[in-house]
Amino acid sequence: MSKIKPSIREQMARLDELLSWFDGDDFDLETALDKFAEAKKLADGIEQDLMIAKNNITVLSEQFDREKE
């Protein structure tokens, strides 16, 4: 089963979580290197997604000029 790619909002939330860790009291260098690498990859991915994603705009076929039967 293919894994569903997280939405930009979910990716941003994960990035916020990673970056908040850098301001926290648990900071240690070994973990920081891993977290930084993950955050960098995530940030690059989000930026790429943002720049290429297109909106899917659909004008509904439903008519609103009369009450639905």
Place this chain on the structure above:
Amino acid sequence: MENTTPPILAVSDFIALTNQTLEYAYPNVAIEGEVSGFKINQNKYVFFDLKDETGSIGCFMTVWQLRSAIEDGMKVVVVAVPKLTNWGKFSLTVQTVRPSGEGSLKKSFELLKTRLEKEGLFAIERKRPLPPMPRYLAVISSTQAAGYADFIKILDDRWGGLRVDVAHVQVQGKEAPDQMIRALRYFNTKEELPEVIVLIRGGGSADDLSAFNDEPLVREIAASRIPTLVGVGHETDISLADLAADMRAATPSNAAQIVVPDKNEIALRLEHRMIGAAAQLSQEIDRRREAIMARLDAAVNAIKRQQDRYFSQLEFRRQVLNELDPNKVLQRGYAIIRGKLAVGQSIEIETNSKIAITEVRHVKNKA
């Protein structure tokens, strides 16, 4: 000579015939006049007279058909069917009534605003926040309107990956409020609810925008399960729909700016945050490096001190050793004798500067 005697009708037949004739002649008629004697009976039926300088006509309608606040002295346009009642009274059965002219529109707006404000429809506490990064938007607008094109352009420039369902409706005229209400209901009853409903329309005259002051529409916006964003007209145009919405946008373009973040700003913010994290990481590495260097320095100093101690101890021992050097003894005049001290034996005598081989001629014990 032809018989011209008219047919004899029953009263009710005559009334029915008159109404048929009126209906044929005026299927509906729009009349402008001033409201007088406005009253609501049993909270169901509305009665008023419509008059001008020389004429007056009674009007009847139901409360649910009344979509604007009306009071005596207000200039209105009614769309109505003329009717002769069973009691012989001529009146207009009103289908719609709307304020006419700037003064009446303003007055009606203020009356309804005060009423709905009292009900709490515009209260700040009712306002819900819009999701910061929605994935699914509903848009209610006319797809032919300039405001809609502006909205979509700015939306596309700012953000991507959105699902946008657009309900194409009229955004001015008497049909507009009901169409917008139907669209609001449509989105509010979908299985998968949009995260925001955006109701937009570009600029126009007060009359053009009056659809957004329609009472049932305003109530429908206030009752929406889905958070609403209304962007109607220009910055200075404020409608009751704006006030009832969770968020008001000054224009359709502004609605696009509110509903989605700017991807370029987000990218820049991401870059700044990553630079911040990298700086923190670099600071920590520098701090660690300094700590390691300080410990290394301390270790080197400790080694050096120990080394110095060893040097000093070695020097002392060297001096001791020096004192024990046999050559030093020889230099003081002593000699080393090698060989067996027995008569007739050869022995070697080593002094400071010479080595002699001699024979032992006499041996005696020391006393």
